Structures are given as C-alpha cells and as structure tokens.
Amino acid sequence: MKTETRHEQFEAPSVLGNFLRRLHIDIPLFIVLLLTSILSFVILYSAGGQSMDVLMRQLSRVGLAFSLMIVLAHIDPYQFKRYSSVLFGLGIILLIAVLIMGQIGKGAQRWLELGFFRFQPSEMIKITTPMMVAWYLAEYPLPPRAKQLLIAVILIIIPTLLIAKQPDLGTALLVASSGAGVLFFAGLSWWIIAAIVTGLAALTPIIWHFMHDYQRDRVLTFLNPEADPLGRGYHIIQSKIAIGSGGVYGKGWLGSTQSELDFLPESSTDFIFAVFAEEFGLVGCLGLLALYLLIIVRCLYIASQAQDSYSRLLASSLSFTFFVYVFVNIGMVIGVLPVVGVPLPLISYGGTSIVTLLAGFGILMSIHTHKKFR
Amino acid sequence: MSRLYAIKDHSSERRLFINRIVAAFIVVSLLTTGLIIRLIYLQVAGHEHYSSLAKDNSIKIVPLVPTRGMILDKKGKVLAENMPSYSLEIIPEQVSNMDDTLLRLQKLLDISDEEVEQYQKLRKRQKRFVSSSLLVSMNDEQLAKFAVARPYFPGVDIHRQLVRHYPYSDLAAHVIGYVGRINETEMKDLPIAEYRGSSHIGKLGIESSYESQLHGKTGYAEIETNVQARLLNTLKEVNPESGANLYLTLDIDLQKTAYEALGSFNGAVVAIDIKTGGVLVFVSRPGFDPNPFVVGIANDAYQALQSSENQPLYNRALRGLYPPGSTMKPFIALGGLEFDVISAEQKLFCPGYYQLPGVSHRYRDWKKNGHGAVNLTRAITESCDVYFYRLASALGIDNMYSFLHKFGFGEKTGIDLVGEKSGLLPSREWKRERKNQAWYPGETLITGIGQGYLQVTPLQLAKATATLASNGKVITPFLVDKMVSAQGTSLDIEHSDYTIPLKQENVNSVVQGMVNVVHSDHGTAKGINKNINYQIAGKTGTAQVLGIKQNAKYDENSIDFKYRDHALFVSFAPVDDPQIAVAVVVENGGHGGSVAAPIAGEVIKQFLQEKYEN
Numbered sequence: 001m002k003t004e005t006r007h008e009q010f011e012a013p014s015v016l017g018n019f020l021r022r023l024h025i026d027i028p029l030f031i032v033l034l035l036t037s038i039l040s041f042v043i044l045y046s047a048g049g050q051s052m053d054v055l056m057r058q059l060s061r062v063g064l065a066f067s068l069m070i071v072l073a074h075i076d077p078y079q080f081k082r083y084s085s086v087l088f089g090l091g092i093i094l095l096i097a098v099l100i101m102g103q104i105g106k107g108a109q110r111w112l113e114l115g116f117f118r119f120q121p122s123e124m125i126k127i128t129t130p131m132m133v134a135w136y137l138a139e140y141p142l143p144p145r146a147k148q149l150l151i152a153v154i155l156i157i158i159p160t161l162l163i164a165k166q167p168d169l170g171t172a173l174l175v176a177s178s179g180a181g182v183l184f185f186a187g188l189s190w191w192i193i194a195a196i197v198t199g200l201a202a203l204t205p206i207i208w209h210f211m212h213d214y215q216r217d218r219v220l221t222f223l224n225p226e227a228d229p230l231g232r233g234y235h236i237i238q239s240k241i242a243i244g245s246g247g248v249y250g251k252g253w254l255g256s257t258q259s260e261l262d263f264l265p266e267s268s269t270d271f272i273f274a275v276f277a278e279e280f281g282l283v284g285c286l287g288l289l290a291l292y293l294l295i296i297v298r299c300l301y302i303a304s305q306a307q308d309s310y311s312r313l314l315a316s317s318l319s320f321t322f323f324v325y326v327f328v329n330i331g332m333v334i335g336v337l338p339v340v341g342v343p344l345p346l347i348s349y350g351g352t353s354i355v356t357l358l359a360g361f362g363i364l365m366s367i368h369t370h371k372k373f374r
Numbered sequence: 375m376s377r378l379y380a381i382k383d384h385s386s387e388r389r390l391f392i393n394r395i396v397a398a399f400i401v402v403s404l405l406t407t408g409l410i411i412r413l414i415y416l417q418v419a420g421h422e423h424y425s426s427l428a429k430d431n432s433i434k435i436v437p438l439v440p441t442r443g444m445i446l447d448k449k450g451k452v453l454a455e456n457m458p459s460y461s462l463e464i465i466p467e468q469v470s471n472m473d474d475t476l477l478r479l480q481k482l483l484d485i486s487d488e489e490v491e492q493y494q495k496l497r498k499r500q501k502r503f504v505s506s507s508l509l510v511s512m513n514d515e516q517l518a519k520f521a522v523a524r525p526y527f528p529g530v531d532i533h534r535q536l537v538r539h540y541p542y543s544d545l546a547a548h549v550i551g552y553v554g555r556i557n558e559t560e561m562k563d564l565p566i567a568e569y570r571g572s573s574h575i576g577k578l579g580i581e582s583s584y585e586s587q588l589h590g591k592t593g594y595a596e597i598e599t600n601v602q603a604r605l606l607n608t609l610k611e612v613n614p615e616s617g618a619n620l621y622l623t624l625d626i627d628l629q630k631t632a633y634e635a636l637g638s639f640n641g642a643v644v645a646i647d648i649k650t651g652g653v654l655v656f657v658s659r660p661g662f663d664p665n666p667f668v669v670g671i672a673n674d675a676y677q678a679l680q681s682s683e684n685q686p687l688y689n690r691a692l693r694g695l696y697p698p699g700s701t702m703k704p705f706i707a708l709g710g711l712e713f714d715v716i717s718a719e720q721k722l723f724c725p726g727y728y729q730l731p732g733v734s735h736r737y738r739d740w741k742k743n744g745h746g747a748v749n750l751t752r753a754i755t756e757s758c759d760v761y762f763y764r765l766a767s768a769l770g771i772d773n774m775y776s777f778l779h780k781f782g783f784g785e786k787t788g789i790d791l792v793g794e795k796s797g798l799l800p801s802r803e804w805k806r807e808r809k810n811q812a813w814y815p816g817e818t819l820i821t822g823i824g825q826g827y828l829q830v831t832p833l834q835l836a837k838a839t840a841t842l843a844s845n846g847k848v849i850t851p852f853l854v855d856k857m858v859s860a861q862g863t864s865l866d867i868e869h870s871d872y873t874i875p876l877k878q879e880n881v882n883s884v885v886q887g888m889v890n891v892v893h894s895d896h897g898t899a900k901g902i903n904k905n906i907n908y909q910i911a912g913k914t915g916t917a918q919v920l921g922i923k924q925n926a927k928y929d930e931n932s933i934d935f936k937y938r939d940h941a942l943f944v945s946f947a948p949v950d951d952p953q954i955a956v957a958v959v960v961e962n963g964g965h966g967g968s969v970a971a972p973i974a975g976e977v978i979k980q981f982l983q984e985k986y987e988n
C-alpha cells in the first residue's frame with residue numbers, strides 16, 4: 001500500500017506533462033489569445049458603462065468560443081480536408097436560405113433562428129471558403145494554372161456575392177479576402193496580382209454603380225466626414241476626437257470622457273478601439289498592435305511548418321484574414337478606411353465574431369499539433 | 375483526369391510557400407506601420423487640436439428638430455396641428471434617492487402607479503445621464519403644483535415641447551392618421567441624421583404617407599458647454615426647415631355631414647370631385663380618437679379599440695371589402711352595350727327567375743313575380759336581376775373581367791394613402807390559380823349582379839362611378855392638393871390621362887337608367903329627388919351577408935342584425951355636368967334605396983349648394 005502511494009506521488013508531475021503534451025493545444029498562441037481576451041474585458045468594462053452585466057454576457061461567449069477552439073484543435077486536420085467541400089456547400093445553401101427568408105421578411109436578414117440561438121451562415125462561410133479553395137488548389141501542382149485559378153475565383157465570388165446581397169459589405173469583404181489569401185499563398189503570380197489591383201481600380205466606377213445607397217453614403221462620408229456631422233460623419237469625427245485627445249499616455253482606465261458621455265456611438269462594438277486609444281494613448285495602442293502582431297507571427301510560423309499543401313494554404317489564409325480583420329477595423333476607426341461593419345477582433349463586444357475567430361485558431365492548432373512525421 | 379497524374383514538386387512548392395509567407399509578413403509590417411503613423415499623427419501631432427475639441431466634452435453637436443407641417447382641409451381648416459405641451463422629465467444621475475423622489479412626486483401630482491411603472495421600464499433602458507419623461511403631458515394643476523415645489527426635486531424638471539393634436543378627433547382619423555413614438559423597427563429604416571432628436575413619426579393615413587414632407591429637415595448646432603453642461607457659446611448653427619403644410623382636397627364640413635348621416639350604422643362614404651379626382655369625403659364609421667396615440671395610448675384603451683365588435687381601427691373606406699351587389703349593374707350594362715351583345719332597346723323577359731339550360735337551379739330575381747319584359751334602362755332602374763343574369767351569360771366572364779378591370783375593379787385606385795386593398799375581380803385564371811377549379815357558368819351569372827367572388831372597396835366604387843360620370847376618363851383619387859413650405863408651393867400629382875374608349879350613346883343609355891333610379895316612380899331610390907333643382911344619377915345595391923337557401927325567404931326582421939344585408943349606393947350629380955361622385959356602404963343597413971341613398975343625397979346637396987353660392 002505504502003509503496004504504491006509513494007509511487008503515484010512520484011509519477012504525478014510526469015503524468016501532467018504527458019497530459020499537456022497529448023493535448024493538441026499550441027501553448028504560445030493560447031497564451032497570447034488569453035491575454036488579449038483578458039484585455040478585452042478590461043476595455044469592455046469601461047466602454048460598456050461599467051456594467052457587470054455586459055461583462056458576464058461576454059464572458060459566457062468567450063468561454064464558448066474557447067471551448068470550440070479546443071474541440072476543433074483536437075480534430076485531425078485530415079478531417080477538415082475531407083469535409084471541406086461538404087461544409088462549403090452547406091454554407092452556401094444556408095446563405096441562400098437566409099436570402100430567401102430575408103426576401104419574405106422584406107428586410108435585411110443575416111441569421112437563421114435556431115430556437116435557442118441565432119446562427120449566421122456568413123460567419124461559417126468565413127472559414128469554409130478558404131477551406132474549400134485550399135482543398136481544391138492543393139489537389140494540383142502549385143502555383144495554380146489558369147483553369148484552376150478561374151474555378152477558385154468562382155468559388156470565392158459565389159459566397160461573396162451572396163453575402164454582399166444581404167447586404168453585409170464588411171463580411172463580404174472578409175470572405176473575399178480569405179479566399180484571395182489562399183490564392184496569394186498558393187503562389188499566384190505577382191504579375192496577375194498587379195493586374196488585379198489595376199483592374200480593380202478601373203472597375204471602381206462599375207462597383208459604385210452596383211452599390212446600395214447607404215454603402216455609397218459611407219464611402220462619401222469617409223471621404224468628407226465634415227459634410228454630414230450629425231448623420232454619417234458623426235462616428236468618424238467623434239472617434240477621431242476621442243483617439244486624438246488620448247495623446248501619448250492616454251487618460252487612464254475608465255478615464256475616457258467621449259464614450260462615457262455617449263458622444264461616441266457603438267463604443268463597445270465596432271468603435272471600441274477609439275475608447276481604448278483614448279484611455280491608454282499611443283503607448284497602449286502600440287501594445288495592442290504588438291499583441292496582434294504576436295498572434296499573426298505565431299500563426300504564420302505555424303503555416304510555414306505545416307506539412308501538406310492543404311494545411312499550409314488554410315493556415316496561412318486564416319492568419320492573413322485575421323490581420324485583414326484588425327487592419328480594416330482599426331483603419332476605419334482612425335479614419336483611413338471607410339466605415340464597414342467589422343468588429344475589432346477578440347476585443348469588441350458581441351458573440352459571433354469571436355466564435356468564428358477562435359474556431360479558426362482551433363483549426364490552426366489542430367494543423368500544428370497533428371504532424372504525421374517529424 | 376489530369377489531376378491524378380499531376381506531379382507535385384514538393385520542395386519547390388515549399389520554397390514558393392515560404393517566399394509567400396515572407397511576403398505576407400512584409401505586407402503586414404508595412405500596413406501596421408501605416409496604422410502606427412496615422413496614430414502618431416492623431417495622438418501626438420493632432421493631440422492638442424483634438425484635446426481642445428474634447429475639452430471636458432465642450433463641443434457638442436445638438437440636433438435642432440424641425441416643426442412638423444400642419445394638415446389642413448380644402449378650405450384651410452386645421453386638421454392636424456402642433457400644441458405646446460409640458461412633460462415632467464427626470465435625469466436619474468442627478469437624483470439622490472429615486473424611490474423617495476418618485477413617491478413624493480406621485481403624492482404631489484397624483485400620478486398613477488401604472489405611469490410610474492412605465493417610467494421605471496423606460497429608465498432601465500437608458501443611460502443614467504439621459505433625461506426621460508415621467509409624465510408626457512402635464513395639466514395646469516400639475517404644472518402649478520410642481521412649479522412651487524421644484525427646489526425640493528433636484529434632477530426633475532419641466533420640458534416644453536410641441537405635441538401633435540387632432541381637433542376633429544374621430545371624424546377623419548382614418549384619413550389623417552396619427553403620429554406615434556418611433557419604435558425600434560422603424561428606427562432601423564430611418565435616416566439617422568434626419569431623425570436625431572425626433573421622437574415621433576407618422577404611423578397611419580396622410581401622416582404616414584407624407585412623412586418625409588411633413589417632417590421637414592433637421593438642423594444642428596455646434597455648442598460649447600462647461601462641465602455642468604451649461605451652454606456657454608454657440609459656434610455654428612444650421613437652422614432646421616419646418617415640414618410642409620399639406621392642404622387636402624377633403625372638405626371637413628362635408629365629411630362631418632356624411633359621418634353624421636351614417637347615424638348609428640357602421641359603414642363608409644367616399645365622395646370624389648369628378649373634375650379633379652380630389653377626394654372630398656372619406657368616412658369610415660366608427661372612427662376613433664387619434665389623440666391618445668400621440669402620447670402613447672394606455673394598454674387597456676388600445677385593447678378595447680382592438681377588440682370592439684365595431685372595429686373602429688378598421689379603415690372601411692380604404693380596406694373594407696364588400697360584395698358590390700346591384701351597384702355593379704350599370705357597369706355590366708355598359709359592358710353589354712360596348713361588346714355589342716345587346717342593344718339598349720332590346721327587351722328581355724323576366725319571369726322572376728332564370729335557369730341555365732339543363733340545370734334545375736333557379737337563379738331568383740329579388741321581385742318574386744318578375745319584372746316582365748324590360749329593356750336596359752328599365753332593367754337598371756328597377757334593378758332587374760334576371761335581365762342581368764341573361765346579359766352576364768351572353769357577355770361571358772372573360773369580357774366582363776376585361777371591361778370591369780378598366781374601371782379599376784380588382785386593383786388599387788392609387789390614392790395617396792398606405793394600406794389600400796385591391797379587392798377582387800374574379801376571372802377564369804384567378805380561379806384556376808387560387809382554387810384550382812374551372813370557372814362555372816353559374817358563377818358568371820352571380821358576378822353579373824355583383825355577388826359571388828366579386829369584392830370591392832368603397833373607394834373603388836367611388837372611383838368607378840366618377841370614371842363613368844366623366845365618360846370613361848379614368849379618375850385617380852388623391853387627397854393632398856398642395857404642399858406649402860418655405861420653398862413655396864408645390865404640387866406633384868400625376869393625373870391619369872387614360873380614357874376608356876366608350877360610345878357616347880351607350881353611356882347615355884346607362885346614365886338614363888341611373889337617372890330613373892332617382893327620378894322615376896319605379897326607381898329604387900326615388901326618395902331622394904325631393905327639393906332639388908338638378909338631376910342625380912344613382913344605383914342602389916344590396917349585398918348579402920348571409921346565403922339564403924333555395925326556397926327560404928329573407929326576412930329582415932327575423933334575423934340577427936349582424937347578418938342583415940349591407941346597403942350600398944353609388945351616384946353622381948348633376949347629370950348634365952357631373953361634379954361629384956359618391957359611394958356609400960352601410961353595413962347591415964338593409965336596403966340601398968332607403969338607407970344608403972339619402973346619405974349620398976345629403977352630401978351631394980351640401981356640396982352643390984356651396985358650389986353654386988360661390
């Protein structure tokens with residue numbers, strides 16, 4: 001009896017070590033994500049009017065998102081590859097279903113009511129689109145040839161148009177860039193990239209023609225926010241005032257005056273970066289950007305270590321999309337990009353975006369921790 | 375197939391991929407540097423500028439709410455106006471003990487528990503520094519009492535505002551509509567800038583149809599305030615533009631006459647100025663008082679309106695669907711003449727019933743022993759059903775459908791009110807589509823006397839009658855005559871310039887039948903020809919609410935009131951120069967001639983009297 005007990009005590013640390021090693025979690029990435037989420041609660045407490053209620057609701061969402069990440073991290077990446085096309089097809093069908101229901105309800109509709117929660121197919125498609133494109137391209141030698149490029153572009157355009165029709169320009173943009181990211185990492189020729197950039201510039205008038213009125217307004221407001229200070233320019237002006245008044249060191253936690261007094265709308269969702277910049281100043285902003293860079297660099301490293309084309313393409317595209325997320329939101333809040341409804345990843349209040357993001361990181365962890373040969 | 379044999383060069387792919395990862399890292403670094411440069415620009419270089427802008431939140435942009443335009447009738451009588459009202463507002467942040475304050479206020483101003491409860495709900499939805507109202511409108515006594523006690527209630531204050539008021543109450547509520555608080559769904563579709571500071575929006579009637587014109591343009595002021603939010607200085611001001619005043623074609627005096635003439639009956643009266651298409655009378659009885667809706671109607675009062683058997687919230691003139699009964703006969707008769715299936719002089723024999731060949735079912739006439747041999751004019755005058763059974767049978771449903779459709783049956787009239795119903799003009803295709811059944815000949819017969827599937831709104835009846843009176847020139851009814859704003863008077867009504875091609879002699883024969891309805895001894899509405907020096911053309915109608923069995927007899931006195939027939943009457947006058955068309959529907963009124971026609975008679979009389987006096 002005695003010896004057995006001693007034996008267990010002796011072995012315990014090694015069991016824990018084994019357990020951790022067997023857990024398919026990338027510890028560096030996990031720690032940075034956790035740090036960012038904790039920072040998110042600190043900011044939300046201030047931006048949300050110091051309401052514990054807001055915090056508790058966000059806590060449950062973040063908990064759910066982390067759980068989903070851990071679950072996905074334990075699935076073999078081979079399974080993701082195998083079901084890529086099925087998941088993509090399902091996503092497209094759900095998108096069409098949402099559009100039809102929106103038509104019946106005569107209004108913008110982005111989600112399906114599933115009784116206990118609302119499901120946004122456009123969120124799922126953010127991940128399944130790069131999965132599908134990666135799955136398709138990985139079958140062929142890389143860089144892709146013209147025919148494969150064409151099919152890949154069609155695969156990206158279908159979900160993008162369906163989402164743009166909802167209309168949800170921000171998400172459509174992210175989906176398109178996640179697909180385009182795969183093409184880029186697959187080795188799309190620099191000449192073609194240059195041609196696309198030139199072509200897009202030439203297409204601007206045509207895109208303008210197909211835009212909704214409110215989307216045009218956003219672009220116009222972005223170009224000249226002072227023209228409509230009460231309406232559409234309001235967000236941008238107020239957000240610039242908040243950020244600028246923060247200065248180098250900021251006004252301190254809970255010290256933001258602009259959001260406190262409700263000058264800054266959507267202060268806990270899309271415009272939360274303005275609150276952060278006002279309270280923590282330039283120093284805080286650099287710190288937050290550093291956290292984001294750490295995440296991106298770790299993810300790109302994971303992608304570079306991946307052992308097959310599918311994993312590489314998917315991992316690198318998901319990492320790059322994360323950066324697009326950060327850049328579009330911060331760019332919009334500091335007034336260098338038009339206002340599109342994209343939340344600040346991992347920080348903004350709201351459940352849908354964080355669940356999708358962490359699901360993506362779960363896939364990255366799965367890719368990194370399921371290597372077949374070393 | 376080629377993909378199976380494609381050879382992948384793994385080491386070159388990996389090299390390419392690593393290159394791309396490096397490229398991506400460079401892009402990320404460059405763009406991040408861009409963000410940092412911009413942040414330095416805002417927070418270091420622009421810090422002083424933005425700090426002064428944010429200085430204790432000193433610069434505020436406040437909306438300047440425009441005054442809502444008034445609604446006036448044809449003669450300039452005010453139908454909707456803005457009255458000053460005083461609300462009791464509380465800023466929770468400035469109140470030290472909310473429960474105690476509410477309790478003391480309740481005692482002082484005699485506030486009901488329900489109002490306090492409602493305020494508590496409102497307060498929880500808003501931030502602590504936002505003012506919200508405990509009492510929406512204070513009476514004089516409350517105002518005086520609070521003015522004295524004010525120092526004891528820090529954080530509580532009186533706000534003056536303009537509140538929409540409808541002086542004619544229930545008389546024209548269905549036309550004018552009302553404004554109410556903007557709800558969340560409406561908020562989403564509204565232009566944010568225009569409605570910053572506005573609390574109300576048109577919910578029904580003209581208030582809703584012409585919301586954007588009535589609302590006006592919101593202005594704004596950039597003001598400088600100190601920490602206590604006291605105004606120091608106004609930096610910039612863009613004045614609001616008041617909403618346009620709308621002058622309606624409606625004549626509120628005539629409206630009142632029609633409303634009162636309906637007496638205790640439920641029903642609708644619509645009168646149209648034939649020369650313009652302007653709606654003179656638009657009555658739906660019972661009406662309701664729109665004023666409580668402005669401040670927020672109490673729940674039980676709303677429930678009472680909703681569940682009332684008389685359905686006061688229901689706009690009968692615009693949305694009420696009735697079988698037109700015999701009022702459809704002039705149009706059927708004209709169709710018969712135009713399609714040349716009958717001549718005006720041709721007489722058909724009426725034995726009191728009609729049978730389709732080979733069918734035993736008897737389609738009965740309202741007159742048991744029949745009308746004998748009648749021509750078209752007499753058939754209209756005496757409303758002979760058998761004549762119209764035969765005419766309908768000869769015309770066929772397809773011709774009937776295409777002809778009646780030209781007069782606007784089965785489609786919206788296009789009046790400038792939201793929520794119009796289009797009624798139902800049945801056709802072969804409609805029945806196939808909706809009921810997946812063939813059209814039966816018997817259904818053609820009953821359509822010929824305005825029964826069966828046919829359903830019309832009182833507005834459609836008035837429009838069709840006006841169109842008939844102007845020899846086929848299609849009349850599009852409208853309510854807003856002109857809009858007067860700071861920019862001047864505007865008028866943007868599209869008049870239809872379509873005229874149904876009709877032979878004048880055919881119209882004359884039909885109109886003669888309608889004149890005889892009022893002015894001959896056999897006429898079904900001869901009661902209204904006394905003391906008038908002009909001629910009225912009309913047609914009575916009775917619409918069954920209850921189906922009568924083959925051999926049963928309809929006895930008005932023996933059946934429940936709500937199953938009594940609807941009485942209808944369509945008319946226009948004067949016949950030699952038509953000015954006004956009137957359609958009347960009296961629910962459960964019994965006979966068109968005795969109940970509905972006198973209402974139209976009164977409206978016509980008052981309208982023409984005033985017209986000739988001027």
